[in-house]
Amino acid sequence: MEQDKETPQSTPDVHDEILLAALKLFAEQGFFNTSLTDIAKAADLPSTASIYQHFTNKQAIAVKLYDSILDTLNVSIDDIRRRSPSASEQLRGVVDLLFKLTDDAPNIMRFLLILKLDEFLPDQKALTESPAFIKILKIIQSGIRAGEIRSIDPQLANTYFFGIINNTLRMVLNGVLDKKADSYQSQTWLMAWNVIAKKSSSF
Amino acid sequence: MEQDKETPQSTPDVHDEILLAALKLFAEQGFFNTSLTDIAKAADLPSTASIYQHFTNKQAIAVKLYDSILDTLNVSIDDIRRRSPSASEQLRGVVDLLFKLTDDAPNIMRFLLILKLDEFLPDQKALTESPAFIKILKIIQSGIRAGEIRSIDPQLANTYFFGIINNTLRMVLNGVLDKKADSYQSQTWLMAWNVIAKKSSSF
DNA sequence: GTCTATACGCCGATAGAC
């Protein structure tokens, strides 16, 4: 935490190389199938010892990844909420973001949607308790109050809506759906939104 | 395979005790957090050596679990297809089954829905390639041909429908939805069906 | 065929040379 903050881009930042390599390997093979040796190799380090200059242990790498991803997500969601007035537009913004991430940074989405996080991060708060996810629930609640979304348990609306969205992205990530996420976006958004919208936007 | 088949209930079947203990532990803690020592303890065996009289290694336990579960599922689905004529009734039967399993055998559903199977069963065929899941896709295809289900990519209809169903069950299994699966069933069925049905069954 | 006792490898983690 007290390392030099004044050379942000001069060093290619070994710290970040490790995180990037770990993200890739965790996403592709899982946490337990990835050894520190694998990470060191992928990050072009001579040995595992170098890793310990940046992280206290293997778990700490995963924790840092988890926190960074949730942080970024949280910031993006703040942004979306600021930009758009209605719940439908805000949800639409979130969906936009998730589909973009699936095409542009699939390993981040694999980390979020496919990995069983509590298996290797037992002390971390669950996804559903993170600020980002709480804010999404709040969007849904405000949509219900505003009459945009039907009056059902917000948690259930959330489950239905992201059941469709996330499952679609999962199928893209594992190749069962074989086109880019982008090509399914508009149709999937419509389906998911109509499930929770008060008046079906028809089609 | 050539062990005595004539005493099916006289022995409490150590084989099955091991499978049951392993299912529970895998579902609760994950495959990699479960040691053979854990399984031996949970199955009331004196040590890990006893396990090797029934399974060649730890993976083989998981493979056997996977196969049994998919086999049972496959048989149940054959049954459902035989009983009901229409795609909607058949899908309804499948949903019935999944909700019942979630309440009555949550560890089986955790195994199917929550565990990242390919992380510890890399040589097994994916869920989506199993007979049971292929049959579900066939139900959807026949529903499209019969005009019950809208004309979209069957794989996509499948993704949407079970996105809602499975995510609801996941939320029940992890406690985010705090009632029994049963209490969400009729509403969830309606939501999922309306997403793929040709004419909205209204409400 | 049942269990004790143990071997062995892998991997996370560190000591210590430079």
Added chain:
DNA sequence: GTCTATCGGCGTATAGAC
């Protein structure tokens, strides 16, 4: 502060007594 070389432990798997 960087890397080589190594430790220690856990967990899978087995040898061999009974």
